[in-house]
Amino acid sequence: MAVLIYTENFNGKFKKATYELVSYGTETANKLGSEAIAVTIGNVDESTLKELGNYGAKKVFVVKNGELKDFSAQAYTAVIEQVASNNNADVIVFGNNPSGRAVAPRLTVKMNAGLAAGAVDVPSSTSPFKVKKRAYSGKAFADVIINSDVKVLTLSQNSYKIVETGGDIEIEDFTAEIPEGAYAVKLVEVVKSKGKLSVTDADILISAGRGLKGPENWGMIEEMAEILGAGTSCSRPVTDLDWRPHDEHVGQTGKVVAPNLYIAIGISGAIQHLAGVNSSKVMVCINTDADAPFFESADYGIVGDAFEVVPKLNEAFKKFIAES
Amino acid sequence: MKALVCIGHVPDTTSKIRFTDNDTKFDNTDIQYIIGPYEELALTRLLDIKDSGTDVHITAVNVGPVETEATLRKALAMGADEAVRVNAEPADAVFVAKQIAEVFKNGEYDVIVTGKESIDYNGSQVEGMIAEFIGLPSVSGASLFEIDGDKVKMEQEIEGGKQVLNATFPFVVSAGKGFALEPRIPNMRGIMMARRKKLDVVEPVEQNNMTEVVKHYLPEAKPQCKMVDPENVEELVRLLHEEAKII
Numbered sequence: 001m002a003v004l005i006y007t008e009n010f011n012g013k014f015k016k017a018t019y020e021l022v023s024y025g026t027e028t029a030n031k032l033g034s035e036a037i038a039v040t041i042g043n044v045d046e047s048t049l050k051e052l053g054n055y056g057a058k059k060v061f062v063v064k065n066g067e068l069k070d071f072s073a074q075a076y077t078a079v080i081e082q083v084a085s086n087n088n089a090d091v092i093v094f095g096n097n098p099s100g101r102a103v104a105p106r107l108t109v110k111m112n113a114g115l116a117a118g119a120v121d122v123p124s125s126t127s128p129f130k131v132k133k134r135a136y137s138g139k140a141f142a143d144v145i146i147n148s149d150v151k152v153l154t155l156s157q158n159s160y161k162i163v164e165t166g167g168d169i170e171i172e173d174f175t176a177e178i179p180e181g182a183y184a185v186k187l188v189e190v191v192k193s194k195g196k197l198s199v200t201d202a203d204i205l206i207s208a209g210r211g212l213k214g215p216e217n218w219g220m221i222e223e224m225a226e227i228l229g230a231g232t233s234c235s236r237p238v239t240d241l242d243w244r245p246h247d248e249h250v251g252q253t254g255k256v257v258a259p260n261l262y263i264a265i266g267i268s269g270a271i272q273h274l275a276g277v278n279s280s281k282v283m284v285c286i287n288t289d290a291d292a293p294f295f296e297s298a299d300y301g302i303v304g305d306a307f308e309v310v311p312k313l314n315e316a317f318k319k320f321i322a323e324s
Numbered sequence: 325m326k327a328l329v330c331i332g333h334v335p336d337t338t339s340k341i342r343f344t345d346n347d348t349k350f351d352n353t354d355i356q357y358i359i360g361p362y363e364e365l366a367l368t369r370l371l372d373i374k375d376s377g378t379d380v381h382i383t384a385v386n387v388g389p390v391e392t393e394a395t396l397r398k399a400l401a402m403g404a405d406e407a408v409r410v411n412a413e414p415a416d417a418v419f420v421a422k423q424i425a426e427v428f429k430n431g432e433y434d435v436i437v438t439g440k441e442s443i444d445y446n447g448s449q450v451e452g453m454i455a456e457f458i459g460l461p462s463v464s465g466a467s468l469f470e471i472d473g474d475k476v477k478m479e480q481e482i483e484g485g486k487q488v489l490n491a492t493f494p495f496v497v498s499a500g501k502g503f504a505l506e507p508r509i510p511n512m513r514g515i516m517m518a519r520r521k522k523l524d525v526v527e528p529v530e531q532n533n534m535t536e537v538v539k540h541y542l543p544e545a546k547p548q549c550k551m552v553d554p555e556n557v558e559e560l561v562r563l564l565h566e567e568a569k570i571i
Contacts, residue, residue: 010483010484071482072461073461073462073464074461074462098464098482099482099483101441101465102462102480103452104449105421105449105450105452105453105456106452106453106455106462107456108418108449108453108456108534109421109452109457113534114418114533114535115417115418115449116535117417117449132541135444135540136341136444137337140343140540140543141540141542141543142537142540142541143537143538143539143541144536145535145538146534147533147534147536148534181461182461184461185461185463185495186489186491187487187489188487188488189488190482190485190486190488191485191487191488192484192485193484201484204570228571246501246502253337253361254501261564261570261571271337272337275337281570282564282568282570284560284564295549296546296549297546297549298546299547300550300551300563301549302551302552302553302557303551303554305554308554309554309557313560313561316557316558316561317571319558319561320561320565320571324565
């Protein structure tokens with residue numbers, strides 16, 4: 001028996017979320033008394049692969065079939081199923097990211113398994129197999145029991161700690177069979193988001209809302225992001241008004257984020273917005289309205305005009321960074 | 325094109341979430357049910373395509389008890405041509421996907437459109453599961469859906485960007501943000517017409533539940549927000565550094 005971790009690489013590199021996932025898979029394997037193994041698709045150099053061992057994976061299968069260069073949910077599902085079956089994996093874990101959301105459900109059906117999507121912790125019991133997950137868009141959590149022999153999990157981003165265990169990892173090439181028709185949907189092109197930090201990757205997010213009155217006032221928000229090495233995001237009305245690009249919208253119908261620090265400026269905190277951000281570790285709210293609902297969820301608050309507070313805060317952050 | 329669009333029956337996004345029966349069940353008291361926001365976008369896009377002159381027949385489908393018919397009627401009022409309700413408690417995502425796969429097999433559909441995720445259990449599960457049950461390609465979280473002859477151009481979210489795709493029928497796609505711009509609101513004529521549209525009720529096929537939800541929790545209450553004087557923003561920097569240890 002084994003816990004198989006799908007360690008997605010991005011042009012041969014792993015992300016922090018990958019190491020979170022390996023730590024999670026390793027701790028789950030410890031609880032089950034089994035071993036954590038990993039699979040990655042594409043070319044990754046040896047020193048990068050060895051990093052996975054540092055977080056507890058004992059073995060990694062590298063699938064290099066050339067036709068897998070482009071993502072296809074059908075093809076990737078087939079490949080991961082082959083690695084899982086060959087190694088008697090009974091738990092398979094994915095990140096709750098675009099590829100995980102596309103592949104995990106297919107794999108669940110293919111392996112006659114059950115799926116807990118958006119897990120926030122390792123299983124609280126292994127028999128029955130019970131795991132806590134996000135529900136109601138972050139407004140609640142639920143304990144789910146998976147009754148099938150094979151269990152598939154996706155891990156909510158930023159919800160598990162990275163644990164360095166040290167340790168060696170065995171690297172093995174795996175040649176997979178790609179089923180016919182797995183690339184029936186033709187890839188025309190890949191469009192990368194512009195050079196900036198994506199909202200789901202950023203450790204710190206500076207987020208602004210309609211309180212900023214217009215797109216021309218975002219300079220001070222971008223300045224704060226630059227000082228702190230943060231990403232920028234916004235509330236829904238801001239993207240609806242086309243003040244900011246749609247990929248910056250965080251909230252229930254935008255991107256769900258969980259950064260270490262979320263600074264909300266001129267965002268009142270409607271329940272739909274909070275649902276997408278309330279897994280952040282620390283939240284700061286800056287708003288002119290002392291009754292803004294965001295203050296009920298925030299850890300720190302300033303009641304004040306963003307146009308006065310933000311420039312002062314930027315100076316204070318700059319001074320802090322210069323002195324530390 | 326014949327489209328099967330999955331309609332989720334979910335609590336209104338502004339609902340206060342509470343549980344009952346020792347936290348095992350969702351508390352329905354005073355809850356308004358709506359079409360899931362992503363399914364609303366899915367249906368809206370199909371209606372937009374139909375309005376632009378393409379021949380589109382839309383069947384709305386839901387797996388649920390009789391109470392969910394009001395939500396299906398709303399889909400009909402928005403403009404769907406007919407509806408199917410699979411008469412069963414939606415036990416888990418695998419169960420629901422199996423039922424929808426069965427409806428697909430019993431009709432002659434070209435495409436199944438779902439929402440990117442349900443806003444109750446946030447599964448993002450059903451689209452991929454249906455596709456695997458039938459053996460079709462799947463596209464997740466699409467932000468574009470354009471028909472050009474027998475080809476459909478779509479955009480699918482991937483980490484750090486998107487893929488532009490070309491597909492031919494049949495396939496399964498889940499609608500994400502951008503699939504349609506503003507959800508369509510039913511007008512009075514639509515509401516009147518919806519009453520006369522066909523709503524079939526079919527019995528479920530057998531499928532074991534793989535998962536069960538046994539308990540719910542509300543997030544822990546946050547300690548009270550610490551207020552900082554706007555004239556002394558250095559204090560916020562100090563708190564973030566020394567107390568929260570976040571910068």
